[in-house]
Amino acid sequence: MIIALMACGSELGGGWTGTALLAGLGLALLPQIVLAAPARPAQAPSFARACTIALPETPPLFASEAATAADASEDEPDDDSDEEEDDDPPERGLILPGSATCLSITGTVSAGMQRDSYRASRLGPAPPSDTTSFSVSAAFRIATSHELSSGLRIGTAFGFTLYSPVDGVSENSIDEATILIGPWTFGLDASRFSFWTGDEFIFSTRVPSRTVGVIALELPLTESWTATLALEDPALGNASVTAPVGTGRRIPDAVGRLVYAQGGWTVHGALALREIPGTPSRFGRAGIIGATYEGEAFGHGWNLTAQLAGAIDGAPYIGSQLDARTVSRVLLASDATRGFSALVSGRYEWTEQIASNAYLSRYWLEVPLANQIRGEIRIDRLAANLVWTPVEGFKAGIESSIAWAKIALTGREIPIGLAGRQISTQVFVERSF
Secondary structure (H helix, E strand, C coil): CHHHHHHHHCCCCCCCHHHHHHHHHHHHHHHHHHHCCCCCCCCCCCCCEEEECCCCCCCCCCCCHHHHHHHHCCCCCCHHHHHHHHHCCCCEEEECCCCCEEEEEEEEEEEEEEEEEEEECCCCCCCCCCEEEEEEEEEEEEEEEEECCCCCEEEEEEEEEEECCECCECCCEEEEEEEEECCEEEEEEECCCCCCCCCCCHHHHCCCCCEEEEEEEEEECCCCEEEEEEEEEHHHCCHHHHCCCCCCCCCCEEEEEEEEEECCEEEEEEEEEEEECCCCCEEEEEEEEEEEEEEEECCEEEEEEEEEEEEECCHHHCCCHHHHHHHCCCCCCCCCCEEEEEEEEEEEECCCCEEEEEEEEEEEEEECCCCCCCEEEEEEEEEEEEEEEEECCEEEEEEEEEEEEEEECCCCCCCCCCCEEEEEEEEEEEEEC
């Protein structure tokens, strides 16, 4: 099943949608097919029942005495805990008649109008003319949760996104196809190296996420610290769309991650090691540190995120999805590189319905090539939006961004529109269910 899903994930063109839906249904039914409890005597017909998706949980390796005491009294009613659960409600679903599996189907449909204007770089080709485009995307996710008689919980998830064609080319993608067994995750999922994903900005619905083939082990160390070890293969997921992936690789990427979450703080640190094909082959490495703080001031919620990533022969691991997409069009998988990316992002909630987001980032990469002293790629981005959410599941807004890109690679063809300045403004609506 996993191999079939990974093969499906590597085909991003049209014609995969029916296969994707069948694979999603296969994931939804997998816990019942493979891990079903022994047959029981016939029972009277029953109706579908409401349930919540409960993910597999692993107790911390080093639980504190305070946490142990809290677990012992968790059955006691607590008004404060009820309020916290309301602030972050669990994913809801249904238990179908004759089944012991909780099934949830969710989705998001986004539509918008975008205006792009360009100014050419002195080092690049002539820019395209200013354009106005209309884009529509739809993302769907199927999740299940099944608890065995032994107490072991099995979870599955399958998600995909359909994009409207751009210049006659569609970039439909599988975003998630995972099986969770205890602390283990298998399938297609987001890279464990990544931290900031830009979910607050509409560009995240316009560019495929960095999905990789992954086998991951997640171990809670304490109530605040969690460690993750993962093997990742970018060629099996959408990462091959936004980053150069070379052939002839013998081993997957190795990623180690440590996350701290306590109070309003989330701190993320990760290291990655990847094989670079060539003669001889070599290994690239990358590291990232990021932090988010969420707070409240004068009755208004806010948060601030900052991250810094560096890499030697590991360009796919730094920068945002947009940066990686640009770089993948001018770099080869075997190119020697070194560089860094930095980002600051913030959110402020003006009212319960209106919020604004902004971010500033820099991506810099040195690319030593033959017959030139130094190749360089530098991308600076600034973006901000205003989002209105009148009711749960619906939002509308306006977003504007400006990007400056300098690409100096002698002997490389630079596609039109990559180097120079680009200003984009878009109005969008989004409906979730």
